[in-house]
Amino acid sequence: HRTGRRVYEAEHDRNTPRRLALIGELDQAINRRDLLVVFQPKLDPVTGLVTGAEALARWHHNEQGFIPPDQFIPLAEHSGLIRPLTLHVLEVALRRCASWRRSGRDLSVAVNLSPNSLMDTNLPDIVARLLGQTGVPASALTLEITESSIMADPTGSLRTLERLNTLGVKLAIDDFGTGYSSLGRLRELPIHEVKIDKSFVQRISVDHRDRAVVRSAVQLGHALDLEVVAEGVEDGETMAHLTKEGCNIVQGYYVSRPLPADEFLAWLTEREAQ
Numbered sequence: 614h615r616t617g618r619r620v621y622e623a624e625h626d627r628n629t630p631r632r633l634a635l636i637g638e639l640d641q642a643i644n645r646r647d648l649l650v651v652f653q654p655k656l657d658p659v660t661g662l663v664t665g666a667e668a669l670a671r672w673h674h675n676e677q678g679f680i681p682p683d684q685f686i687p688l689a690e691h692s693g694l695i696r697p698l699t700l701h702v703l704e705v706a707l708r709r710c711a712s713w714r715r716s717g718r719d720l721s722v723a724v725n726l727s728p729n730s731l732m733d734t735n736l737p738d739i740v741a742r743l744l745g746q747t748g749v750p751a752s753a754l755t756l757e758i759t760e761s762s763i764m765a766d767p768t769g770s771l772r773t774l775e776r777l778n779t780l781g782v783k784l785a786i787d788d789f790g791t792g793y794s795s796l797g798r799l800r801e802l803p804i805h806e807v808k809i810d811k812s813f814v815q816r817i818s819v820d821h822r823d824r825a826v827v828r829s830a831v832q833l834g835h836a837l838d839l840e841v842v843a844e845g846v847e848d849g850e851t852m853a854h855l856t857k858e859g860c861n862i863v864q865g866y867y868v869s870r871p872l873p874a875d876e877f878l879a880w881l882t883e884r885e886a887q
């Protein structure tokens with residue numbers, strides 16, 4: 614029922630005092646650089662080489678402790694804070710990536726873009742500036758975008774994606790399989806990578822249907838000349854299946870949890886010593 618639904622949404626999005634306070638605190642956290650960025654390794658399962666890491670935002674709130682991104686990202690999106698948040702994560706991620714590369718490691722970094730970011734026509738210029746400032750080559754930056762955020766504004770998104778593509782930045786479709794984009798649409802986008810959603814990946818060693826879905830996704834990705842990444846890999850059996858199916862890159866707790874930058878470097882160094 615229409616009216617009922619509208620009332621519900623108004624209630625849902627209402628700026629309660631708690632919500633307003635949180636928005637203010639998130640704003641401060643971004644400005645004071647209290648928003649942390651952790652890094653989860655991406656691994657080529659055939660060579661065993663680490664190819665890079667995905668940057669994930671973390672907010673440690675003074676009183677409430679750790680607030681998960683699934684809660685503060687939507688808050689940031691609805692309050693206009695997503696732009697500074699994205700820029701902060703981008704900047705931290707690129708600085709770290711620059712330092713890994715200075716130490717002789719050929720690593721890339723991936724940063725998540727929220728739906729609204731694709732509507733920000735300044736984004737490509739900002740990305741270009743940050744690449745210039747940090748000295749990271751454009752090809753070492755991947756921007757992860759969900760299918761649904763592209764579908765929210767296909768024409769506007771395509772323009773932003775094309776400008777990013779022109780810079781040489783790599784573009785990935787995140788949570789692949791959970792949206793409804795047509796195959797034709799996928800073929801038109803200037804993307805380089807698909808990330809198969811963890812909801813399909815996690816049960817492939819116990820559910821033959823999930824395995825069939827993952828197999829089709831890998832084949833589709835390869836048919837379109839895309840790199841295929843699987844997220845949410847939690848055990849060795851799943852990783853073995855994915856390797857057999859031809860998945861190019863794996864990511865998940867089995868390889869490593871997302872780590873603070875210094876722990877990521879220690880983790881890398883230890884692997885390299887083996």
Ligand code: C2E
Nearest residue numbers: 669670682683686702725726727845846847865866867871
């Ligand atoms: P995502 O981009 O799909 O990121 C993958 C999520 O899966 C991360 O959750 C990661 O910690 C988690 N994960 C990784 N490996 C495993 C595994 O083996 N098993 C399971 N069960 N989970 C695994 P996280 O860090 O809580 O982030 C949740 C979502 O919040 C992300 O989903 C992304 O959509 C969003 N997010 C996080 N950081 C940012 C950011 O800087 N900007 C934007 N726009 N969104 C972000």
Ligand code: CA
Nearest residue numbers: 667725757787
């Ligand atoms: Ca992601």
Ligand code: CA
Nearest residue numbers: 787788808844
């Ligand atoms: Ca994902």
Ligand code: CA
Nearest residue numbers: 787788810811
């Ligand atoms: Ca996700």
